[in-house]
Amino acid sequence: MNATLIIRRGEPQKPTTDARFEVPFVPGQTVLDGLRWIRSHIDPSLGFRFACINANACKECMMVIDGGVEYACTTRLHEGEMTVAPLPNKVLISDLVTEIAPPDERLTPKAKVRKAT
Amino acid sequence: MHLETDVLVIGAGGAGMYAALEAAKGGSSVILADRSLIGRGGATVMAMMTVAVALGAQTPDHWEYHLADTLAAGHGLCDERLSTILCEDGPRRILELEEWKVGWAREDGHIKQAHAPGHDRPRCAYVDFLRTGPAVSKTLRGRLIGVPEVRRVGDLMIVDIALNADGVACGATAIDMQTGTPVTIAAKAVIIATGGLTRLYRRNSASFNMGGDGYALALRAGAQLIDMEFVQFFPIGHLAPRLVGLDPIMWDPFRYKVGGTLLNGNMEEFEHRYADANKRNDGQYVLTRDLATYAITQEVEAGRGSPAGGAYLSFQHVPESELRRAFGPVIDTLAANGIDLTKQPIEVSPIAHYHMGGVRVDTRFNTGVPNLYACGEAVGGANGANRLSGNGITEAFTFGARAGESAAETVRKSPARWSPEAAAPTLDLLKRRTTKLSANPAELVVELQALMTEKVGPFRTGDKLDSALADVERLTAATGHDPMAAGTPYDPVLLDWLDLRNMLLVAKSVIIAAKARTESRGAHQREDFPGLDDDAWLYNQVATLKGDDLSLEKVPVYQAPPKKVSIPA
Numbered sequence: 001m002n003a004t005l006i007i008r009r010g011e012p013q014k015p016t017t018d019a020r021f022e023v024p025f026v027p028g029q030t031v032l033d034g035l036r037w038i039r040s041h042i043d044p045s046l047g048f049r050f051a052c053i054n055a056n057a058c059k060e061c062m063m064v065i066d067g068g069v070e071y072a073c074t075t076r077l078h079e080g081e082m083t084v085a086p087l088p089n090k091v092l093i094s095d096l097v098t099e100i101a102p103p104d105e106r107l108t109p110k111a112k113v114r115k116a117t
Numbered sequence: 118m119h120l121e122t123d124v125l126v127i128g129a130g131g132a133g134m135y136a137a138l139e140a141a142k143g144g145s146s147v148i149l150a151d152r153s154l155i156g157r158g159g160a161t162v163m164a165m166m167t168v169a170v171a172l173g174a175q176t177p178d179h180w181e182y183h184l185a186d187t188l189a190a191g192h193g194l195c196d197e198r199l200s201t202i203l204c205e206d207g208p209r210r211i212l213e214l215e216e217w218k219v220g221w222a223r224e225d226g227h228i229k230q231a232h233a234p235g236h237d238r239p240r241c242a243y244v245d246f247l248r249t250g251p252a253v254s255k256t257l258r259g260r261l262i263g264v265p266e267v268r269r270v271g272d273l274m275i276v277d278i279a280l281n282a283d284g285v286a287c288g289a290t291a292i293d294m295q296t297g298t299p300v301t302i303a304a305k306a307v308i309i310a311t312g313g314l315t316r317l318y319r320r321n322s323a324s325f326n327m328g329g330d331g332y333a334l335a336l337r338a339g340a341q342l343i344d345m346e347f348v349q350f351f352p353i354g355h356l357a358p359r360l361v362g363l364d365p366i367m368w369d370p371f372r373y374k375v376g377g378t379l380l381n382g383n384m385e386e387f388e389h390r391y392a393d394a395n396k397r398n399d400g401q402y403v404l405t406r407d408l409a410t411y412a413i414t415q416e417v418e419a420g421r422g423s424p425a426g427g428a429y430l431s432f433q434h435v436p437e438s439e440l441r442r443a444f445g446p447v448i449d450t451l452a453a454n455g456i457d458l459t460k461q462p463i464e465v466s467p468i469a470h471y472h473m474g475g476v477r478v479d480t481r482f483n484t485g486v487p488n489l490y491a492c493g494e495a496v497g498g499a500n501g502a503n504r505l506s507g508n509g510i511t512e513a514f515t516f517g518a519r520a521g522e523s524a525a526e527t528v529r530k531s532p533a534r535w536s537p538e539a540a541a542p543t544l545d546l547l548k549r550r551t552t553k554l555s556a557n558p559a560e561l562v563v564e565l566q567a568l569m570t571e572k573v574g575p576f577r578t579g580d581k582l583d584s585a586l587a588d589v590e591r592l593t594a595a596t597g598h599d600p601m602a603a604g605t606p607y608d609p610v611l612l613d614w615l616d617l618r619n620m621l622l623v624a625k626s627v628i629i630a631a632k633a634r635t636e637s638r639g640a641h642q643r644e645d646f647p648g649l650d651d652d653a654w655l656y657n658q659v660a661t662l663k664g665d666d667l668s669l670e671k672v673p674v675y676q677a678p679p680k681k682v683s684i685p686a
Contacts, residue, residue: 044554
């Protein structure tokens with residue numbers, strides 16, 4: 001089985017692009033599994049946050065999946081196309097990575113980067 | 118960018134957060150750095166389990182009984198000085214957390230303590246439902262927010278410890294993940310609290326960032342590692358059907374609560390056969406972790422595994438109402454995964470869970486490198502050849518607190534001097550980064566995990582270990598000497614490359630120690646050398662890095678002078 005992930009990629013102050021990736025999966029696998037598969041098989045530069053892998057303990061992998069705010073680690077892959085984008089209300093760092101830590105837990109709290117679109 | 122502080126704590130899990138709190142209490146300013154977000158990464162937040170501590174709340178208890186169980190589980194290799202600190206300091210820290218409103222589960226007006234395997238009595242506190250780790254992380258982070266002396270910095274990846282011309286640890290060199298900018302940090306004392314190495318294995322119960330960073334940092338700074346051959350596999354890690362949103366080792370607390378039956382592929386119980394053969398049935402809980410791992414693996418090898426290659430764990434004999442009471446909202450998470458415990462067993466198999474080995478320290482948690490400390494799972498020695506269940510979080514708190522105190526004391530008495538040259542070698546390394554990728558570092562990590570799983574799991578042979586070492590050398594060559602990078606902010610390629618640099622060194626230290634130990638003890642089982650060999654191997658092994666040369670030596674186990682501990686029946 002294959003899923004097509006259409007991932008919004010980009011860096012601050014640069015135009016974003018929608019990149020298409022085909023990922024194989026068996027039912028039960030998650031969007032995070034798909035993203036990790038892309039990184040180890042197709043494009044190692046794809047940026048996304050995660051720490052606990054699939055336990056939903058670290059809450060780092062929040063992003064917009066098929067238009068809704070979801071955790072990539074608990075959202076299942078499905079056949080056909082799925083869209084993945086960074087959180088819209090957080091400052092974009094790169095690809096799916098946004099500034100989600102509170103300002104007093106960052107080295108550069110006032111990073112001058114525009115919001116993700 | 119350059120930062121200055123009294124104490125740099127690397128890693129914001131339970132050990133690092135406790136170290137930061139105690140160092141601040143000792144008068145130090147602190148930078149608490151984590152490569153991930155503060156209080157989210159590492160093993161603590163994943164610990165849905167129990168915390169072993171001789172509170173005597175459930176039944177009368179004394180820390181010396183806890184120590185006796187810890188030493189027995191360690192199969193003769195524990196450094197009793199460290200095990201004693203763990204057991205003796207434990208109650209104080211667990212009560213401190215209670216004061217800070219962590220919310221330990223209570224019963225009849227006292228903290229409830231469950232009976233976990235290997236313990237002689239109920240001793241394990243927890244937070245319902247499967248909330249121990251998240252509750253502990255949240256509580257400690259909440260305490261830190263009220264301490265202005267501690268600056269918390271996430272997304273800061275420490276690349277190397279900085280040593281001044283006198284060989285004293287004086288800070289570190291790091292990468293700010295958000296911008297990719299190198300950061301130098303001057304610190305009068307440095308504490309490694311980076312946890313273990315379970316990410317070396319494909320299936321593991323800890324976080325993505327547990328690739329043994331701290332072991333590699335310590336080795337390159339001139340510190341020693343001890344007991345690296347002892348990787349703990351947790352016997353009943355979730356295997357099938359696919360389960361997300363829960364820690365893969367979540368089944369164990371429910372086994373304590375409502376019972377759960379392990380069955381082989383023929384739906385037969387098998388634990389008692391292994392327990393009887395090893396005379397390790399404690400009457401309450403059948404098998405300790407190492408024996409349960411052995412039992413499940415043997416059943417699979419004999420062709421009696423479950424379809425996915427493990428064992429069944431069944432709760433079908435437990436009434437639905439009791440399951441709901443014991444599992445609470447977890448029942449709904451299971452339902453979302455299509456799992457109904459009243460109708461089906463799930464499949465489990467051993468999963469990399471914890472590392473007994475680690476940085477060699479003294480009782481002040483100094484690594485032997487002046488002003489460099491380590492604490493928590495990053496430290497080796499307290500748990501010997503096998504860790505008793507529930508000792509992980511206790512170790513994080515007690516060792517973290519002690520390391521924080523020691524670092525603050527050092528800052529008051531003999532602070533290190535920063536020199537910019539101390540960061541030069543690492544800044545040079547980072548300058549050499551290239552976006553021309555000769556390999557995919559993420560793919561190399563996957564290959565490393567595969568080889569460690571297949572050749573350096575709980576059951577080992579000399580041939581498999583030789584083959585693993587050759588594979589690691591090949592991957593080391595493919596990784597190269599110059600960092601690979603994507604050149605983007607939050608650079609995943611650079612992160613994977615820096616991780617590989619650490620993981621390959623740490624993997625090598627595990628493999629050479631496993632190869633040298635020609636016996637089977639605790640978590641280290643050699644199929645070609647079954648059984649204990651006390652004459653030759655009642656020793657610890659210590660690894661040292663000189664240049665690119667990783668060497669091993671055998672050292673005697675520290676044992677306290679004989680002391681009679683009487684344990685009531």
